[in-house]
Amino acid sequence: MAQQTVQLQKVQGAPRRRRTTFRQREAWLGWALMVPALVVVIGMVGYPFYEAIRISFTDRMIGRGPGNWVGLRNYIYILGWPDFGLMVIRTISFTVATTILKTIVGLILATSLNQHFWGRNVLRGLFMLPWILPTYIVVLVWRWIFDGQTGVLNQILISWGILDSGFPFLARTWSAIGLLIFVLTWKGYPFYALTFLAGMQSIPSDLYDAAKVDGAGRFARFRYVTLPGLKQVMGVVILLSTIWTMNSLEIPLLLTGGGPSYDTEVFPLLTYRLALVNFRLGEGAAVPILMLPIIAILVLAVASYMDREGAES
Amino acid sequence: MATTPQSAPAMLSPRAASARRSTRASLAKLGTSALIYFIATVVAILFMLPFVWTIGSSLKPITEIFKFPPTLWPQEPRWQNYADVFRIAPFGRFILNTAYITAVAMVGQILSAAAVAYGFSRFRFPGRDPLFFLVLSTMMLPWQVTIVPTFLLFRFFGMINTYWPLIIPSFFGGGAFYIFLLRQFFMTIPRDLDEAAKIDGATSVRIFWNIILPLAKPALATVAIFSFIEHWNEFIGPLIFLNSPEKFTVSIGLRYFTASSFESDEPREAILMAASLIVAVPPLTLFFLAQKYFVRGIVTTGLKG
Numbered sequence: 001m002a003q004q005t006v007q008l009q010k011v012q013g014a015p016r017r018r019r020t021t022f023r024q025r026e027a028w029l030g031w032a033l034m035v036p037a038l039v040v041v042i043g044m045v046g047y048p049f050y051e052a053i054r055i056s057f058t059d060r061m062i063g064r065g066p067g068n069w070v071g072l073r074n075y076i077y078i079l080g081w082p083d084f085g086l087m088v089i090r091t092i093s094f095t096v097a098t099t100i101l102k103t104i105v106g107l108i109l110a111t112s113l114n115q116h117f118w119g120r121n122v123l124r125g126l127f128m129l130p131w132i133l134p135t136y137i138v139v140l141v142w143r144w145i146f147d148g149q150t151g152v153l154n155q156i157l158i159s160w161g162i163l164d165s166g167f168p169f170l171a172r173t174w175s176a177i178g179l180l181i182f183v184l185t186w187k188g189y190p191f192y193a194l195t196f197l198a199g200m201q202s203i204p205s206d207l208y209d210a211a212k213v214d215g216a217g218r219f220a221r222f223r224y225v226t227l228p229g230l231k232q233v234m235g236v237v238i239l240l241s242t243i244w245t246m247n248s249l250e251i252p253l254l255l256t257g258g259g260p261s262y263d264t265e266v267f268p269l270l271t272y273r274l275a276l277v278n279f280r281l282g283e284g285a286a287v288p289i290l291m292l293p294i295i296a297i298l299v300l301a302v303a304s305y306m307d308r309e310g311a312e313s
Numbered sequence: 314m315a316t317t318p319q320s321a322p323a324m325l326s327p328r329a330a331s332a333r334r335s336t337r338a339s340l341a342k343l344g345t346s347a348l349i350y351f352i353a354t355v356v357a358i359l360f361m362l363p364f365v366w367t368i369g370s371s372l373k374p375i376t377e378i379f380k381f382p383p384t385l386w387p388q389e390p391r392w393q394n395y396a397d398v399f400r401i402a403p404f405g406r407f408i409l410n411t412a413y414i415t416a417v418a419m420v421g422q423i424l425s426a427a428a429v430a431y432g433f434s435r436f437r438f439p440g441r442d443p444l445f446f447l448v449l450s451t452m453m454l455p456w457q458v459t460i461v462p463t464f465l466l467f468r469f470f471g472m473i474n475t476y477w478p479l480i481i482p483s484f485f486g487g488g489a490f491y492i493f494l495l496r497q498f499f500m501t502i503p504r505d506l507d508e509a510a511k512i513d514g515a516t517s518v519r520i521f522w523n524i525i526l527p528l529a530k531p532a533l534a535t536v537a538i539f540s541f542i543e544h545w546n547e548f549i550g551p552l553i554f555l556n557s558p559e560k561f562t563v564s565i566g567l568r569y570f571t572a573s574s575f576e577s578d579e580p581r582e583a584i585l586m587a588a589s590l591i592v593a594v595p596p597l598t599l600f601f602l603a604q605k606y607f608v609r610g611i612v613t614t615g616l617k618g
Contacts, residue, residue: 029517030436036425036484037432037448037492044463044482045451051462112349125601129364132596134546136564137589140571141363144582152366186360218345240490247456250548271460276553281461288458299450 056286062279074286083262088291091266094181095246099238101185106192106237111222113193114200124197131190139254142183146170173263176256180264184251192237199233200226239302243295267291371395371586378582394587398570401581404588406559407566412595414479414562415544421484422491422540423533430495431521435507445496448489456549464553478554479547488543491536498532499525534606542596563592 056074060067078084113124130138145152148168157163169175203226211221249268252258258265258273265273267287275284365385370378372390398404433445467478502525510520526533551562558566570585 028438030432030438030441033428033432033436034444037429037444040482040489041444041447041451045459048459048462048466051465052458055461112352115346115349117346117350121604125604126361128600129597130360132542132600133593134548134564134567134589136546136548136567137367137592138363140567140585140589141367145363145366275461285458285461292458302449304446 052285053289055281056289058282060281062281067282070282074282075290078283078286078290083265084290087262087265087267087270088294090264091246091291092294094177094184094264094266095242097181098184098188098245099242101181102189102192102241103234103238105185105189106196109189109193110196110200111226113197127193128190130187131194135187135250136254138187139183139251142179142186143170143255146179170256171260173260176260176264180252180256183255184245184248187251188241188245191241195233195237196230199230203229235305236302239298239305243298243302246295246298367586367589370583371590373583375583391583394583395591397584398588398591401584402566402569402588403559404563404566404569404591407561407563408591410476410560411545411562411564414476415541417476418480418483418544419537419540421480422488423536425484426488426491426536427495427526427529427533428521429492430499431525433492433496434499435504435517435525448492451489460553467554473554474556474560475554476560479544479550483540483544488540491539494536495529495532498529502528531606534603538599538603541599545592545596567592 055067057069057071058067059070059073109127113120113127144150146169147166148154148171149166151166151169153169154163154166158166167175169179207225207229208221211225216224246266247268249272252264252266252269253272256264258269271284271287274280274287278284369384369386371394372392373384373387373394374389374391377384377387429448433441463478464473467473470477472478506524506528507520510524515523546564547562548564551565555561555565567585567588570581570588
């Protein structure tokens with residue numbers, strides 16, 4: 001009897017143990033594959049993030065050793081600065097404006113490029129140009145077009161008799177803001193158009209046929225078939241690009257450099273100026289940390305949205 | 314008694330009515346597509362203007378650059394501008410440097426992102442889902458937060474003014490965005506394939522290499538293009554990490570044609586435009602060659618509706 005039980009246990013236990021080891025091996029391999037991701041999370045993000053917080057409490061400057069602990073002085077200095085609030089409002093409003101514009105342009109373009117017509121593929125490629133070309137170059141060309149004296153736009157406006165003399169578009173607050181939003185939109189819409197286009201192609205054509213049978217016109221089909229079908233893509237793209245736009249340094253730096261007189265200074269520019277131009281690392285590190293609550297809300301929204309979407313598919 | 318407008322068509326034969334209706338419909342259709350063409354053309358011209366302008370300017374002699382009224386296309390194209398790009402700056406060197414960094418980083422990024430994505434899509438292990446969430450979050454953390462410590466970290470390892478800071482991150486998953494794209498794609502590959510291979514005695518590594526990767530070509534092509542464009546055009550990284558000119562990449566090398574223009578009296582705008590076009594050729598070629606894969610790759614990855 002006892003022997004039998006032991007044997008039975010053995011028989012039952014053997015496969016279970018093998019299954020456990022298999023599962024363990026699986027888990028081990030899974031973790032092994034995660035090594036690169038872990039290195040990034042810990043080494044390239046986790047540690048620098050911790051360091052950034054630490055440095056923001058010091059008066060560290062580039063080339064002057066580790067600096068001294070100054071407590072909240074950097075934060076008080078930045079928050080006490082009358083322009084800081086304005087900078088936050090500016091950053092948010094530029095981001096919102098460009099995101100809305102990019103969504104509209106992206107939707108129109110994706111809808112048009114989703115039709116069947118001659119030369120569609122060439123046009124699709126051409127419309128992606130702003131995204132493919134180096135930011136440095138396209139911003140330079142736009143600067144050149146908008147230049148106050150030698151700019152093409154001014155020369156055209158003068159030759160048509162609209163202006164008497166060159167208008168310094170980049171040296172006036174409102175035109176500089178407008179141009180910054182314009183160039184940000186122009187550089188960013190291809191990502192929207194491309195992903196929206198891809199999303200539209202995955203909408204089953206039966207839905208459109210059914211809508212047509214029900215007498216839905218072009219606009220109704222767009223409103224009741226395309227838009228709902230694109231909801232998820234749009235969610236991911238808009239949230240991602242909001243964060244990317246908010247963090248983007250290149251276009252503001254190269255186009256306006258924050259000018260005229262800091263009227264287009266957004267938070268990446270401020271960080272860049274404090275940390276890498278003025279070498280004041282402590283203050284430079286404090287700025288993005290102050291912006292973090294806003295970004296954190298967005299990040300959590302996107303990550304959980306993408307996570308959810310990922311779980312569904 | 315006058316016929317009401319509604320009753321007028323009723324007097325026609327049904328066939329004529331339907332013919333007229335279809336003519337009207339096709340006319341409307343023609344009108345709509347004409348309108349679409351028109352809008353598309355106007356928008357296209359507006360959006361393409363900078364490019365046409367760039368090409369035209371790159372061929373202008375100095376005397377014509379700031380001519381008034383401006384010309385879109387030079388009267389006498391000056392091809393010499395393109396040769397001058399390489400005469401004024403070691404631009405050939407910059408191109409080689411950039412090609413090297415881009416190639417190494419791209420390969421690293423694709424391989425590591427695919428491996429991590431494979432882990433996330435095919436294995437069960439404790440802490441997987443929180444880790445995935447964490448990886449997704451890194452994509453969105455502002456680089457401004459981490460750039461200073463990252464700079465100090467690379468400086469501690471003596472890697473300033475080397476290519477390591479531009480390459481190493483790519484080998485460790487690099488873009489969380491790519492990991493996400495590939496994971497979503499791998500999820501759509503039926504698990505039955507894995508199971509069949511497993512029964513035939515294939516290891517997980519073999520399944521990854523011989524089944525998953527070949528099936529994921531469109532998604533890999535998408536990641537490759539994204540990654541190529543990202544590295545080829547990268548500006549901030551080289552700006553921060555590189556300081557000796559012989560190590561410059563094209564994006565910061567272009568400053569040779571602007572920043573130093575005050576040193577000589579001749580304006581270099583035309584040459585700058587020529588250099589810009591040279592820089593733009595590789596990503597453009599790649600995009601047009603891979604366009605077919607590209608849209609398909611996006612359709613089949615996580616960004617589907």
